[in-house]
Amino acid sequence: MQKITPFLWFDGKAEEAMNFYTAIFKKSKVGNVMRYGDAGPGPKGAVMSATFELEGQEFIALNGGPQFSFTPAISFFVNCETQEEVDELWDKLSQGGEAQGCGWMKDKYGLSWQIIPSILGRLLQDKDAARSQRVMQAMLQMVKIDIKLLQQAYEQQ
Numbered sequence: 001m002q003k004i005t006p007f008l009w010f011d012g013k014a015e016e017a018m019n020f021y022t023a024i025f026k027k028s029k030v031g032n033v034m035r036y037g038d039a040g041p042g043p044k045g046a047v048m049s050a051t052f053e054l055e056g057q058e059f060i061a062l063n064g065g066p067q068f069s070f071t072p073a074i075s076f077f078v079n080c081e082t083q084e085e086v087d088e089l090w091d092k093l094s095q096g097g098e099a100q101g102c103g104w105m106k107d108k109y110g111l112s113w114q115i116i117p118s119i120l121g122r123l124l125q126d127k128d129a130a131r132s133q134r135v136m137q138a139m140l141q142m143v144k145i146d147i148k149l150l151q152q153a154y155e156q157q
Contacts, residue, residue, distance in 0.1 A: 008111065012065075072104070
């Protein structure tokens with residue numbers, strides 16, 4: 001068991017969200033699903049909470065009600081190695097959600113994600129300040145991050 005586990009509060013859509021996320025990420029699995037019994041407080045058989053794993057990271061989902069919702073102040077940063085991975089995750093996670101720019105999006109449940117190619121960090125940390133500045137300016141113009149455009153900005157003379 002990991003020491004710190006993200007705990008996600010949903011308004012009746014915990015099971016749906018868990019199934020959505022585990023269908024997107026290749027290394028994922030559903031864990032324990034706890035359902036309400038006769039004692040409630042939810043309808044008998046409805047999901048109270050569930051655990052699931054995405055890429056080795058455990059999460060807990062709770063059907064907690066409408067009192068709270070997600071905010072972009074907390075997001076999940078997904079490190080991608082290729083443009084194909086960026087495109088696939090972006091396309092799947094953004095279905096029914098909202099693109100926000102610079103690789104950020106909200107999914108259909110309101111949870112914020114950053115779909116970021118690992119090369120971005122390396123290019124932004126280049127010792128040549130002009131190169132890293134060009135990469136930053138290119139990234140700030142993007143919604144979904146495009147590795148080819150980042151590399152073009154980096155190599156520009």
